[in-house]
Amino acid sequence: MLKLNFFMKKYLLTLFASLILNATSAQNLPVSLTPFAPSSPRINGPAVFGVRPGSPVIYNIPATGIRPIKFEIENLPKELTVDVATGMITGTLKARGEYALTLKATNQFGSAQKKFSIIVGDRIALTPPMGWSSWNAFGETITQEKIEQTARAMVKSGLSQHGFAYINMDDGWQGKRAGKYMGLQGNEKFPNMGALVDTIHKLGLKAGIYSTPWETSYAKFAGGSAETTTGEWKKAGNKFGAISFAKNDAMQWAAWGIDYLKYDWPIDVIHTEEMSKALHANKRDIVFSLSNSGKIADAEAYGKLAESWRTTGDIYDSWQQGEAFWHFSVSEIGFSQDKWAPYAAPGHWNDPDMLVVGQLGWGPKIKPTRLTADEQYSHISLWCMLSAPLILGCDLDKLDDFTIGLLTNDEVLDINQDKLGKQAIRTGSNGPIDFFLKPLFDGAFALAAFNRGDVAKTTTLNKVSFFGVSGKITRMRDLWRQQDIAEFNIDKSTLTIPPHGVILLKVWASN
Incomplete structure (x- = not known):
């Protein structure tokens, strides 16, 4: 009799559950376009890391x-080590x-490998940060227990294995000033903020925190800041x-091991x-994220x-x-970002705010997002095309299969994490359909066609001026379905896009 280990049992139970769900999804849940990940390994995430x-x-x-x-890692510098069981790389x-x-x-099912670079220099966050922030789910009602629970949910849901890494405490953690550095302590x-950060790190994740240069937060x-040297306002x-x-x-955050700071007020340069x-005075890399309403x-x-810096309000x-x-x-927000495109580059990202998929609540009561399934596909596609930070705002303990599929399509996420770091811009329109084009590191392009109208729309791609790809298109791939479009003919083929929906493609062209 065939004996199954824990991981095989978990895989088969998940597969069985998904088959049942798919059979009833037309009545209960939107259909996920993302294929199941194979049993064999696939290495996800960016191809570059800055320190x-x-x-x-x-x-x-x-x-x-x-x-x-x-x-395992080939050519790993002697100053670094990798945990063979978890894949955690550490060192200096x-x-x-x-x-x-x-x-x-x-x-036991196979192997995978991926070229990867560590760049030691002045820039970090060489691809847009991916993670979670507490505000859109819990508002100011966050607790240490909720943050720990969310960190465990990030791992349990599998999101961490697709590149989501940051667990960020938004407004609501701040207490009095005390301690060695006279820094803000938890309320x-x-x-025990130090223990919380340690817990997050032990799960293979990174910890983020919130503050403002004002005397009090929103x-x-x-x-x-304050009126006295002891912190009173x-x-x-x-x-x-x-x-x-x-x-x-900054010294207190570095001592705790913080990895990300959301700094919140109407952004000014001073x-x-x-x-x-x-932040730079401490020997710890802390991603510095500005919020909100940048100029x-x-x-x-x-x-x-x-x-990164917020380009909008909330x-x-x-x-x-x-x-x-x-x-x-x-x-x-999403369709008004073209003017910011020249300022996006590896280590420097325009931030159109958090993702509003899944179950949200801003504190009082968690509820499903009001976005339709097609609007959610457009939301994720557009943020990936914009090279935006992918910061989730939903309750990670209440993820359904549709939302997990929405957030774990690695071919879609690869567009966001592309090493070139270019932000897509609108290159043309055909009625209510807007075309956005994003050049990629491998020489291909990501092409997104968004239907901003309220009814389904069919469009052709026979006018290159719609989307600006030079040369002859030799291959086209549907990224949400992870399928090549067979026998695609640019002169004859058409795309039908649902209302508020998207077609997201990867395009290869020859001169």
Whole structure:
């Protein structure tokens, strides 16, 4: 009798459950276009990782496939080690330069390998950060327990094996100033921040935190400045205190092992520069993410000081129209990013705010996103085309199979994580259909056709001016379905796009 190990049992149960779900999905859930990952390994995520000289290298190789998987690396520098069971790379590199490696993963069903570079220099976040932030699910009601639970859900759901790595505490953790650095400490809901960060790291993930240069945050918790040297402020409000604690807080975050900072206020260059210098003074790489409502006139300055910056106000889970003057819809934000494109590059990313798929709530009550299935496909496709940070805002303990499929299509995520780091721009339109084009590192292009209309629309691709690919198209691949489009004829073939939907393609062309 055939004996099955734990991982094979889990795989077969998952497959059986998915077959039942697919049989009833037409009645209950949207159909996921993403194919199941194979049993053999696939190494996912970016092909490049940046670290500053002397800062810790912390990279967990994301890979799908039935566990156990054995990880190996060719040409790994002697200063680094890899955990063969988990794929975690750790160590410190002091010499600047590019280290060319080959990542390898093997299990009982096969093996995979991937070219990978570690670049030691002045830039980090060489591809857009991928992770989760607490605000859109829990608002200010976060607790240490909820953050730990979410970190475990990131791993349990499999999202971490597709490149999602950051677990970010948004507004609501801040308590009083104390300790060696006179930095902000966790409030009563966060009794041991150091232990929380350690837990996140032990799961192979990275920890993020929230602050503001104001005396108090938007949710009226303590901020990064105050009226006295001990951190007191007189009245909650959106103003800068007489005394800045940027250096104190940066040292505290580095001591805890923080990997990501969301710095929140209407972005100005003076306070951005102050915190940037404070973060760089510590031997730990902390992704510096600015929020919110950046000014295009300051975009060049942002790129010299931070890894990402919000280009908008807050996003909401609506397609056409925001909830209030400070809330914006997916289409309002997503289709207005062309002017920011020149400022996107490896290590410097325009941020159109978090993803609003899955179950959201902003604190009071978790509910499914109001976006339709097609609108969610457009949302993820557009953010990937824009080289935007992919920061989830949903409750990771309440992921259904459709949402997991939406977030784990590696061919789609590869467009976001492409090494070239170019942001797509709108290259043409055909009625309600907008074409966006993104050049890729391998010489191919990502082409997205978005139907912004309220009814299905059929379009041809026989006008190259619609999307700007030069040369003759030799191959075209549907990325959501992970299938080549057989016998594609650019002069005759048509695409039918549902309302508010998308067709996302990878295109190869010859001169």
